[in-house]
Amino acid sequence: MQWKNKLTDLLGIQYPIIQAPMLGITTPEMVAAVSNAGGLGSLPVGNMDADAARAVIRKTKSLTSQPFAVNVFAYDIPISPEAAAFDAMQQLLQATYSRSGLGVPVVELQSLHLNSYKDILPVLAEEKTGIVSFTFGIPDDGGLALLQQSGAKMIGTATSVEEAVYLEQKGMHAIVAQGAEAGGHRGTFLNNGLPQIGSMALIPQVADRVGVPVIAAGAVMDGRGVAASLMLGAAGVQPGSAFLLTDESLASAAHKAAIAASTDTSTRLTRAFSGRWARGLYNTLISAVEESDLQVLPYPYQDALTQPARKASKAQDNPSFVAMWAGQAAGMAKGGTSAAAVVKGLIAGAEALLPSLKG
Ligand SMILES: Cc1cc2nc3c(=O)[nH]c(=O)nc-3n(C[C@H](O)[C@H](O)[C@H](O)COP(=O)(O)O)c2cc1C
Numbered sequence: 001m002q003w004k005n006k007l008t009d010l011l012g013i014q015y016p017i018i019q020a021p022m023l024g025i026t027t028p029e030m031v032a033a034v035s036n037a038g039g040l041g042s043l044p045v046g047n048m049d050a051d052a053a054r055a056v057i058r059k060t061k062s063l064t065s066q067p068f069a070v071n072v073f074a075y076d077i078p079i080s081p082e083a084a085a086f087d088a089m090q091q092l093l094q095a096t097y098s099r100s101g102l103g104v105p106v107v108e109l110q111s112l113h114l115n116s117y118k119d120i121l122p123v124l125a126e127e128k129t130g131i132v133s134f135t136f137g138i139p140d141d142g143g144l145a146l147l148q149q150s151g152a153k154m155i156g157t158a159t160s161v162e163e164a165v166y167l168e169q170k171g172m173h174a175i176v177a178q179g180a181e182a183g184g185h186r187g188t189f190l191n192n193g194l195p196q197i198g199s200m201a202l203i204p205q206v207a208d209r210v211g212v213p214v215i216a217a218g219a220v221m222d223g224r225g226v227a228a229s230l231m232l233g234a235a236g237v238q239p240g241s242a243f244l245l246t247d248e249s250l251a252s253a254a255h256k257a258a259i260a261a262s263t264d265t266s267t268r269l270t271r272a273f274s275g276r277w278a279r280g281l282y283n284t285l286i287s288a289v290e291e292s293d294l295q296v297l298p299y300p301y302q303d304a305l306t307q308p309a310r311k312a313s314k315a316q317d318n319p320s321f322v323a324m325w326a327g328q329a330a331g332m333a334k335g336g337t338s339a340a341a342v343v344k345g346l347i348a349g350a351e352a353l354l355p356s357l358k359g
Contacts, residue, residue: 002359003347007213007235010153010173011131012067014038016236017226017346018215019243019339021071021133022184022325024310028056030248032063033339038347041339042069042133042238047300050119057127069155070129074117074143075136075189081297083109089294089305096288097309100320104309112304118143125150133157136276137189138170155215157187160195164206164214176238177206179218183241183267183327185278194269194277200232207233219329223349230354241327242342245335252317255324262331273310273323275302284320285309 007016019026019034021044031041043060045053053070060068086109097104121143124132132147133155139147147154148171156167157176164175178187179199188194199218207214213236216229220239229237244251244259251259258281267279272289276299280286285306289296296302306321313321334342351357 001230001354001356003357004359005213005235007174007215010213011040013040015343015347016213016215017343018042018069018236018238019343020184020217020238020240021069022240022243024323025244025250025325027248027250028060028063030243030246030339031060031068032066033248034343035064035066035068037340037343039343040067040069040131042071044071045120046071047073047115047117048120049115050123053120054123054127057123057129061127067130069131069133070124071133071135072117072120072124072139073136074134074139075299077114077116077300078298080109081301085295086297086301086305089289089297089302092288092292092294093285093305093309096284097321100284100318102309102312102316102318102321104312107305107308109301112301114300114304121146124152131155133176135185135187138167138172144171157217158206159186159188160190160193160197160202161205161209163188163190163195164210166190168210168212172212174213174215174235175206175210176215176217177202177234179203179216181328182218183244183279183330184325185274185276186269188277196269199229203229203232203234219327220346221329221332223346223351223353225329226346226350227353230350237346239346241330241333242346243333243339244326244330245333246337246339246342248339252314252319252322254317255314255319255322256335258319258324259326259330259333260335262326264328264331266331267326267328271296271302273303273306275299278323278325279328280326281319281324283322283324
Protein backbone atom coordinates (compact mmCIF):
# COMPACT_ATOMS: atom_id res chain seq x y z
CA MET A 1 0.00 0.00 0.00
CA GLN A 2 1.52 3.31 -1.13
CA TRP A 3 0.46 6.92 -0.86
CA LYS A 4 0.28 7.15 -4.63
CA ASN A 5 -3.03 5.56 -5.62
CA LYS A 6 -6.04 6.07 -7.87
CA LEU A 7 -7.25 9.00 -5.75
CA THR A 8 -3.94 10.89 -5.82
CA ASP A 9 -3.78 10.26 -9.59
CA LEU A 10 -7.35 11.49 -10.06
CA LEU A 11 -6.82 14.71 -8.09
CA GLY A 12 -3.18 15.36 -9.00
CA ILE A 13 -2.01 15.45 -5.39
CA GLN A 14 0.84 13.85 -3.44
CA TYR A 15 -1.00 12.49 -0.40
CA PRO A 16 -4.67 11.33 -0.33
CA ILE A 17 -5.37 13.61 2.63
CA ILE A 18 -8.22 16.04 2.05
CA GLN A 19 -8.95 18.76 4.56
CA ALA A 20 -12.73 18.73 4.98
CA PRO A 21 -14.58 21.84 3.86
CA MET A 22 -15.94 23.57 6.98
CA LEU A 23 -18.15 26.56 6.23
CA GLY A 24 -17.54 29.25 8.85
CA ILE A 25 -14.21 27.70 9.90
CA THR A 26 -12.16 27.10 6.76
CA THR A 27 -10.27 30.06 5.32
CA PRO A 28 -8.50 30.35 1.97
CA GLU A 29 -5.30 30.31 4.05
CA MET A 30 -6.20 26.89 5.51
CA VAL A 31 -7.03 25.48 2.07
CA ALA A 32 -3.81 26.78 0.54
CA ALA A 33 -1.69 25.52 3.45
CA VAL A 34 -3.06 21.99 3.08
CA SER A 35 -2.67 21.95 -0.70
CA ASN A 36 0.84 23.38 -0.45
CA ALA A 37 1.69 20.58 2.01
CA GLY A 38 0.81 17.96 -0.63
CA GLY A 39 -2.77 17.21 0.48
CA LEU A 40 -5.98 18.68 -0.91
CA GLY A 41 -7.53 21.72 0.72
CA SER A 42 -11.30 22.12 0.33
CA LEU A 43 -12.82 25.59 0.09
CA PRO A 44 -16.44 25.69 1.31
CA VAL A 45 -18.71 28.04 -0.60
CA GLY A 46 -21.87 26.42 0.86
CA ASN A 47 -24.76 28.54 -0.29
CA MET A 48 -22.89 31.80 -0.87
CA ASP A 49 -23.94 34.03 -3.72
CA ALA A 50 -21.94 33.88 -6.93
CA ASP A 51 -19.85 36.99 -6.23
CA ALA A 52 -18.84 35.86 -2.74
CA ALA A 53 -17.93 32.41 -4.06
CA ARG A 54 -15.83 33.92 -6.85
CA ALA A 55 -14.01 36.17 -4.37
CA VAL A 56 -12.92 33.32 -2.05
CA ILE A 57 -11.95 31.13 -5.00
CA ARG A 58 -9.73 33.91 -6.39
CA LYS A 59 -8.25 34.57 -2.95
CA THR A 60 -7.36 30.87 -2.61
CA LYS A 61 -5.86 30.80 -6.12
CA SER A 62 -3.65 33.72 -5.08
CA LEU A 63 -2.25 31.61 -2.21
CA THR A 64 -1.57 28.31 -3.96
CA SER A 65 -0.87 26.97 -7.42
CA GLN A 66 -1.72 23.45 -6.25
CA PRO A 67 -5.12 21.80 -6.82
CA PHE A 68 -7.88 22.47 -4.28
CA ALA A 69 -11.55 21.48 -4.12
CA VAL A 70 -14.50 23.84 -3.96
CA ASN A 71 -17.38 22.49 -1.85
CA VAL A 72 -21.01 23.29 -2.67
CA PHE A 73 -24.31 22.61 -0.86
CA ALA A 74 -26.27 20.96 -3.69
CA TYR A 75 -29.93 20.84 -2.66
CA ASP A 76 -33.25 22.26 -3.83
CA ILE A 77 -34.70 25.00 -1.65
CA PRO A 78 -38.00 23.74 -0.21
CA ILE A 79 -41.17 25.81 -0.08
CA SER A 80 -41.34 28.42 2.63
CA PRO A 81 -42.70 27.37 6.04
CA GLU A 82 -45.96 28.86 7.33
CA ALA A 83 -45.46 32.37 8.72
CA ALA A 84 -46.97 31.24 12.06
CA ALA A 85 -44.35 28.50 12.49
CA PHE A 86 -41.56 30.90 11.56
CA ASP A 87 -42.84 33.54 14.01
CA ALA A 88 -43.22 31.04 16.85
CA MET A 89 -39.62 29.84 16.44
CA GLN A 90 -38.42 33.43 16.19
CA GLN A 91 -40.24 34.37 19.43
CA LEU A 92 -38.69 31.45 21.28
CA LEU A 93 -35.21 32.37 20.04
CA GLN A 94 -35.60 36.10 20.76
CA ALA A 95 -36.72 35.33 24.34
CA THR A 96 -33.65 33.13 24.76
CA TYR A 97 -31.31 35.79 23.37
CA SER A 98 -32.84 38.40 25.70
CA ARG A 99 -32.28 36.22 28.76
CA SER A 100 -28.60 36.05 27.77
CA GLY A 101 -28.40 39.79 27.11
CA LEU A 102 -27.66 39.23 23.41
CA GLY A 103 -29.21 41.75 21.01
CA VAL A 104 -30.11 40.01 17.74
CA PRO A 105 -31.92 41.60 14.77
CA VAL A 106 -35.30 40.13 13.85
CA VAL A 107 -35.42 38.11 10.60
CA GLU A 108 -38.28 38.86 8.16
CA LEU A 109 -39.47 35.73 6.38
CA GLN A 110 -40.79 37.77 3.42
CA SER A 111 -37.47 39.47 2.79
CA LEU A 112 -35.28 36.37 3.11
CA HIS A 113 -33.04 35.90 0.10
CA LEU A 114 -31.88 32.29 -0.24
CA ASN A 115 -29.08 31.49 -2.68
CA SER A 116 -29.18 28.42 -4.91
CA TYR A 117 -26.20 26.25 -5.81
CA LYS A 118 -27.30 26.77 -9.41
CA ASP A 119 -25.88 30.30 -9.29
CA ILE A 120 -22.46 29.01 -8.17
CA LEU A 121 -21.94 26.32 -10.82
CA PRO A 122 -21.23 28.75 -13.70
CA VAL A 123 -18.61 30.44 -11.49
CA LEU A 124 -16.90 27.08 -10.93
CA ALA A 125 -16.89 26.39 -14.65
CA GLU A 126 -15.58 29.88 -15.48
CA GLU A 127 -12.92 29.81 -12.78
CA LYS A 128 -11.90 26.27 -13.89
CA THR A 129 -11.56 25.22 -10.27
CA GLY A 130 -10.84 21.64 -11.35
CA ILE A 131 -12.21 19.76 -8.34
CA VAL A 132 -15.71 20.19 -6.92
CA SER A 133 -17.18 18.39 -3.92
CA PHE A 134 -20.83 18.28 -2.91
CA THR A 135 -22.85 17.66 0.20
CA PHE A 136 -26.65 17.43 0.72
CA GLY A 137 -26.88 15.82 -2.73
CA ILE A 138 -25.58 16.63 -6.19
CA PRO A 139 -26.60 19.11 -8.89
CA ASP A 140 -29.37 18.36 -11.35
CA ASP A 141 -28.45 16.85 -14.72
CA GLY A 142 -27.91 20.27 -16.34
CA GLY A 143 -25.54 21.29 -13.56
CA LEU A 144 -23.62 18.02 -13.78
CA ALA A 145 -23.30 18.42 -17.56
CA LEU A 146 -21.95 21.97 -17.13
CA LEU A 147 -19.27 20.79 -14.72
CA GLN A 148 -18.43 17.74 -16.83
CA GLN A 149 -17.89 19.99 -19.85
CA SER A 150 -15.56 22.17 -17.78
CA GLY A 151 -13.48 19.05 -17.03
CA ALA A 152 -14.13 19.19 -13.28
CA LYS A 153 -13.47 16.14 -11.12
CA MET A 154 -16.54 15.68 -8.92
CA ILE A 155 -16.74 14.25 -5.41
CA GLY A 156 -20.09 13.39 -3.79
CA THR A 157 -20.88 12.70 -0.13
CA ALA A 158 -22.64 9.48 0.93
CA THR A 159 -23.86 8.40 4.35
CA SER A 160 -25.07 4.96 3.21
CA VAL A 161 -24.20 2.35 0.61
CA GLU A 162 -27.37 3.24 -1.32
CA GLU A 163 -26.27 6.88 -1.60
CA ALA A 164 -22.75 5.85 -2.66
CA VAL A 165 -24.09 3.61 -5.45
CA TYR A 166 -26.38 6.44 -6.61
CA LEU A 167 -23.48 8.93 -6.67
CA GLU A 168 -21.34 6.59 -8.76
CA GLN A 169 -24.20 6.07 -11.22
CA LYS A 170 -24.53 9.85 -11.54
CA GLY A 171 -20.89 10.20 -12.57
CA MET A 172 -19.09 11.18 -9.37
CA HIS A 173 -15.36 10.52 -9.76
CA ALA A 174 -14.84 9.83 -6.03
CA ILE A 175 -17.13 9.41 -3.03
CA VAL A 176 -16.77 10.63 0.54
CA ALA A 177 -18.15 8.00 2.93
CA GLN A 178 -19.25 10.09 5.89
CA GLY A 179 -19.55 8.02 9.06
CA ALA A 180 -21.90 8.87 11.91
CA GLU A 181 -18.94 10.08 14.02
CA ALA A 182 -18.35 13.00 11.67
CA GLY A 183 -18.66 16.58 12.81
CA GLY A 184 -20.93 19.02 11.00
CA HIS A 185 -23.94 18.36 8.82
CA ARG A 186 -24.88 14.87 7.71
CA GLY A 187 -24.62 14.82 3.93
CA THR A 188 -27.69 12.56 3.73
CA PHE A 189 -29.87 13.20 0.68
CA LEU A 190 -31.88 10.07 -0.16
CA ASN A 191 -35.20 9.04 1.38
CA ASN A 192 -35.40 11.78 4.03
CA GLY A 193 -33.66 9.40 6.42
CA LEU A 194 -30.86 9.73 8.90
CA PRO A 195 -28.45 6.83 8.42
CA GLN A 196 -26.13 6.68 11.42
CA ILE A 197 -23.59 4.15 10.17
CA GLY A 198 -20.23 4.28 11.86
CA SER A 199 -17.14 4.50 9.64
CA MET A 200 -15.96 1.01 10.60
CA ALA A 201 -19.15 -0.38 9.04
CA LEU A 202 -19.62 2.16 6.24
CA ILE A 203 -16.19 2.32 4.58
CA PRO A 204 -15.72 -1.36 3.68
CA GLN A 205 -19.34 -1.76 2.57
CA VAL A 206 -19.10 1.28 0.30
CA ALA A 207 -15.67 0.22 -0.98
CA ASP A 208 -17.11 -3.20 -1.89
CA ARG A 209 -19.95 -1.67 -3.89
CA VAL A 210 -18.41 1.16 -5.92
CA GLY A 211 -15.54 1.26 -8.38
CA VAL A 212 -14.50 4.87 -7.79
CA PRO A 213 -12.13 5.88 -4.96
CA VAL A 214 -13.70 6.11 -1.51
CA ILE A 215 -12.69 8.86 0.93
CA ALA A 216 -13.24 8.21 4.66
CA ALA A 217 -14.72 11.04 6.75
CA GLY A 218 -15.40 10.84 10.46
CA ALA A 219 -13.05 10.77 13.45
CA VAL A 220 -9.80 10.67 11.45
CA MET A 221 -7.65 12.61 13.91
CA ASP A 222 -4.15 11.12 13.62
CA GLY A 223 -2.07 8.54 11.77
CA ARG A 224 -4.09 5.72 13.32
CA GLY A 225 -7.26 7.01 11.69
CA VAL A 226 -5.54 7.41 8.33
CA ALA A 227 -4.02 3.90 8.44
CA ALA A 228 -7.28 2.31 9.64
CA SER A 229 -9.26 4.02 6.85
CA LEU A 230 -6.84 2.75 4.21
CA MET A 231 -7.00 -0.75 5.70
CA LEU A 232 -10.81 -0.64 5.52
CA GLY A 233 -10.70 0.04 1.79
CA ALA A 234 -10.64 3.82 1.57
CA ALA A 235 -8.25 5.43 -0.92
CA GLY A 236 -8.03 8.60 1.15
CA VAL A 237 -9.35 10.51 4.15
CA GLN A 238 -11.21 13.77 4.72
CA PRO A 239 -10.69 14.96 8.31
CA GLY A 240 -12.43 18.11 9.50
CA SER A 241 -12.31 18.29 13.30
CA ALA A 242 -8.53 17.75 13.20
CA PHE A 243 -8.25 21.27 11.71
CA LEU A 244 -10.65 23.10 14.06
CA LEU A 245 -7.94 24.41 16.40
CA THR A 246 -5.36 25.34 13.78
CA ASP A 247 -4.01 28.86 13.39
CA GLU A 248 -5.93 29.19 10.10
CA SER A 249 -9.31 28.28 11.67
CA LEU A 250 -12.00 30.96 12.02
CA ALA A 251 -13.20 29.53 15.36
CA SER A 252 -13.09 32.12 18.14
CA ALA A 253 -10.98 31.62 21.28
CA ALA A 254 -13.93 30.46 23.41
CA HIS A 255 -15.12 28.17 20.62
CA LYS A 256 -11.62 26.63 20.38
CA ALA A 257 -11.52 26.21 24.17
CA ALA A 258 -14.86 24.35 24.11
CA ILE A 259 -13.56 22.00 21.39
CA ALA A 260 -10.31 21.42 23.29
CA ALA A 261 -12.27 20.55 26.45
CA SER A 262 -14.67 18.20 24.64
CA THR A 263 -14.76 14.46 25.27
CA ASP A 264 -16.13 11.45 23.41
CA THR A 265 -19.62 12.14 24.77
CA SER A 266 -19.75 15.91 24.22
CA THR A 267 -21.39 15.97 20.78
CA ARG A 268 -24.91 15.23 19.62
CA LEU A 269 -26.87 15.32 16.40
CA THR A 270 -29.27 18.24 16.30
CA ARG A 271 -31.51 20.11 13.85
CA ALA A 272 -31.74 23.15 16.14
CA PHE A 273 -29.33 25.40 14.26
CA SER A 274 -30.16 24.78 10.63
CA GLY A 275 -33.07 22.40 10.21
CA ARG A 276 -30.71 19.68 8.92
CA TRP A 277 -29.11 17.09 11.17
CA ALA A 278 -25.60 18.06 12.20
CA ARG A 279 -23.17 16.97 14.93
CA GLY A 280 -21.80 19.52 17.34
CA LEU A 281 -21.27 20.61 20.93
CA TYR A 282 -24.34 21.24 23.06
CA ASN A 283 -25.06 24.86 23.99
CA THR A 284 -27.79 27.33 24.92
CA LEU A 285 -29.36 27.58 21.47
CA ILE A 286 -29.66 23.80 21.07
CA SER A 287 -31.12 23.42 24.54
CA ALA A 288 -33.71 26.18 23.99
CA VAL A 289 -34.94 24.70 20.69
CA GLU A 290 -34.87 21.06 21.75
CA GLU A 291 -36.60 21.66 25.07
CA SER A 292 -39.44 23.57 23.39
CA ASP A 293 -42.32 21.76 21.76
CA LEU A 294 -41.93 23.78 18.56
CA GLN A 295 -41.29 22.17 15.20
CA VAL A 296 -37.86 23.01 13.81
CA LEU A 297 -38.17 24.77 10.44
CA PRO A 298 -36.86 22.99 7.34
CA TYR A 299 -33.35 23.78 6.08
CA PRO A 300 -32.38 26.47 5.13
CA TYR A 301 -35.14 28.46 6.91
CA GLN A 302 -34.05 27.50 10.44
CA ASP A 303 -30.48 28.24 9.35
CA ALA A 304 -31.44 31.72 8.13
CA LEU A 305 -33.33 32.38 11.36
CA THR A 306 -30.40 31.49 13.65
CA GLN A 307 -27.73 33.11 11.45
CA PRO A 308 -27.80 36.62 13.05
CA ALA A 309 -27.49 35.14 16.56
CA ARG A 310 -24.50 33.03 15.50
CA LYS A 311 -22.83 36.15 14.15
CA ALA A 312 -23.62 38.31 17.21
CA SER A 313 -22.53 35.58 19.62
CA LYS A 314 -19.26 35.01 17.77
CA ALA A 315 -18.51 38.75 17.78
CA GLN A 316 -18.67 38.64 21.58
CA ASP A 317 -16.60 35.43 21.72
CA ASN A 318 -19.55 33.84 23.50
CA PRO A 319 -20.16 30.36 22.06
CA SER A 320 -23.67 29.98 23.57
CA PHE A 321 -25.35 30.65 20.22
CA VAL A 322 -22.56 29.58 17.84
CA ALA A 323 -22.92 26.31 15.92
CA MET A 324 -19.89 24.47 17.27
CA TRP A 325 -19.83 21.59 14.80
CA ALA A 326 -17.45 18.88 15.95
CA GLY A 327 -17.00 15.14 15.52
CA GLN A 328 -17.03 12.49 18.22
CA ALA A 329 -13.22 12.59 18.38
CA ALA A 330 -12.82 16.39 18.20
CA GLY A 331 -11.29 16.40 21.68
CA MET A 332 -8.19 14.85 20.07
CA ALA A 333 -7.63 17.96 17.91
CA LYS A 334 -4.29 19.65 18.44
CA GLY A 335 -4.18 23.37 19.10
CA GLY A 336 -1.48 25.98 18.70
CA THR A 337 -0.45 24.51 15.39
CA SER A 338 -0.76 25.19 11.68
CA ALA A 339 -2.87 23.31 9.16
CA ALA A 340 0.33 22.23 7.38
CA ALA A 341 1.61 20.72 10.64
CA VAL A 342 -1.64 18.75 11.00
CA VAL A 343 -1.17 17.32 7.49
CA LYS A 344 2.47 16.45 8.23
CA GLY A 345 1.41 14.76 11.50
CA LEU A 346 -1.20 12.66 9.70
CA ILE A 347 1.37 11.59 7.08
CA ALA A 348 4.13 10.77 9.59
CA GLY A 349 1.72 8.93 11.91
CA ALA A 350 0.36 6.76 9.10
CA GLU A 351 3.85 6.04 7.74
CA ALA A 352 4.98 4.87 11.17
CA LEU A 353 2.18 2.29 11.14
CA LEU A 354 2.34 1.40 7.44
CA PRO A 355 5.95 1.92 6.28
CA SER A 356 5.13 0.72 2.76
CA LEU A 357 3.21 3.97 2.21
CA LYS A 358 6.52 5.72 1.60
CA GLY A 359 6.97 3.56 -1.51
C1 LIG B 1 -17.09 22.73 11.70
C2 LIG B 1 -17.48 21.82 10.57
C3 LIG B 1 -18.05 22.36 9.43
C4 LIG B 1 -18.36 21.52 8.34
N1 LIG B 1 -18.83 22.09 7.19
C5 LIG B 1 -18.96 21.31 6.07
C6 LIG B 1 -19.20 21.92 4.79
O1 LIG B 1 -19.31 23.15 4.66
N2 LIG B 1 -19.31 21.09 3.72
C7 LIG B 1 -19.15 19.72 3.82
O2 LIG B 1 -19.25 19.02 2.81
N3 LIG B 1 -18.90 19.14 5.01
C8 LIG B 1 -18.79 19.91 6.13
N4 LIG B 1 -18.47 19.31 7.33
C9 LIG B 1 -18.33 17.84 7.40
C10 LIG B 1 -16.93 17.42 6.92
O3 LIG B 1 -16.88 17.44 5.51
C11 LIG B 1 -16.55 15.98 7.36
O4 LIG B 1 -17.54 15.06 6.96
C12 LIG B 1 -16.33 15.84 8.85
O5 LIG B 1 -15.62 16.93 9.39
C13 LIG B 1 -15.55 14.56 9.14
O6 LIG B 1 -15.61 14.23 10.50
P1 LIG B 1 -14.57 14.77 11.60
O7 LIG B 1 -15.02 16.14 11.92
O8 LIG B 1 -14.74 13.81 12.73
O9 LIG B 1 -13.20 14.73 10.98
C14 LIG B 1 -18.15 20.12 8.43
C15 LIG B 1 -17.59 19.60 9.60
C16 LIG B 1 -17.24 20.42 10.65
C17 LIG B 1 -16.60 19.81 11.87
